[in-house]
Amino acid sequence: MDKATGKSFNFVNLTHPDELKDEGTQARIRRLAMTEFGKTRRRPKTKRARNEIILEFRDVPSDRQIQQQLLPTSFDRWRNASVDPFASYPIELDDVSRELVVNVFLQDSVHIKALRDSWFTVGLYDPAPFYGLLSNSLLSIHIRLHGVSMSSNDPKSLRLYTKAIRLVQERMRSPGRQTDGTLIGAVSSFMCHDASWYLKAFDTWNTHRSAMLKLIDLKGGADAIFQEALRITVSWCELGGTFAQDIPPKLPLPRRWEANAHSPPGSPRPYSHVSLLWKQRFPMRLEWITILDDVTQLISLDRAFTSEQFAAVTQTGSWLEPTLVRLLRIRPMETDSGPGSVMEEVCRLGTLLFLSPVWRYMGVKPVWTDSFTRNLLAMLNNCRVDWGELKPLLVWTLYFAAIETADLEERKQFTVILAMLMKAMKIQEWEGVLQIVKFVLWIEPVFKDSDNNVRDEIFVVLSQTLVPESATGVAELQDA
Structure with a gap:
């Protein structure tokens, strides 16, 4: 194409229409527009095509594209995964933590969705369980890309896990915090990290389960956990390790699980x-x-x-x-x-x-x-x-x-x-x-x-x- 008559493009990539209200974005658009306007004044008036400024809203990438990189970079995936990007989180999200939250809502799951809604809610209680959630999210990406056989912890996940451990240790030293649901939620995330889903580190898992059961006992028992999301989360995390080891769970069934374990009254039983x-x-x-x-x-x-x-x-x-x-x-x-x-x-x-x-x-x-x-x-x-x-x-x-x-x-x-x-x-x-x-x-x-x-x-x-x-x-x- 003739350079004198070809189109030239300047792209302003946005992740959400509201970014048009940002003063920096508006200044950049005006600067690009004035630059192009200046170029047209130095050129003879012809029928050549006008220069364009395009505001690009990217399409959702395919699952195959997501698997080709450890941390997907398209913010649109978060928005289209029904995660509120303007919600309040326990920590200030950077690019990595934002994409790890995205990954939580990209899990290809059906029944597990109800479980995810519980443990994600628990992760929002406090920075300690939230760092545990991010650590587990990063491990799940590693597994999706490299398989489930992991001989050692992922270094990035381990850093997030260590942050959660330190926060729990600080809170345990505070008077009256031992019965806090945020501590129970954080220890549950450690169980999920160590146990069947990821590392099969059952010695550590057993230690964390003992700690969780003690915290629940100090709170007054499982029936004293009134937040349904936390109650389901602790049973879910215990099930992960007990299932993989074929050992009996110690917690009673949550009320919702108890209801789901039996068919509706009056349902016909198939002949066996x-x-x-x-x-x-x-x-x-x-x-x-x-x-x-x-x-x-x-x-x-x-x-x-x-x-x-x-x-x-x-x-x-x-x-x-x-x-x-x-x-x-x-x-x-x-x-x-x-x-x-x-x-x-x-x-x-x-x-x-x-x-x-x-x-x-x-x-x-x-x-x-x-x-x-x-x-x-x-x-x-x-x-x-x-x-x-x-x-x-x-x-x-x-x-x-x-x-x-x-x-x-x-x-x-x-x-x-x-x-x-x-x-x-x-x-x-x-x-x-x-x-x-x-x-x-x-x-x-x-x-x-x-x-x-x-x-x-x-x-x-x-x-x-x-x-x-x-x-x-x-x-x-x-x-x-």
């Missing part, structure tokens, strides 16, 4: 033949089967499992978190080690392994399940029982254990046991296994194409003429 078989065999052992019945019913009612209504579940709250707490609390082997206790413990672990991919589907990431698969394998290796007509529950449990475990040796053992069960039950085709798994409990949108090559590995075992002696419970399964 396997539930009936369990109750006939173990009429006095109903703790686990009652939870499975509730899960079956709640799944049948949950609109999140239809693609058309997936987003609607954000308005209703989640039954998953309280159900997981209920499963983590029951400990069948603490009462006795009889066949009923062994089978109930195996099924408890199987239900947790079934619900783990569902939790991911709802937006929680990462979800660690290695404690469940490890404990399950120990049960199968050390406790031999006759499952009889309840073999479908064992097949169901082993299927989800095989697709969940990341340990190759564990996976091999699970597939060997599944192969032997197929022989004992005279199942010739893989479809027969899937029919049994679906007969117990299945969610098609979550588990479609989920076998992760388990089928191929099982048929390799079945093709062998000799079964490894390490195959757990093979003789018992064949005799049963």
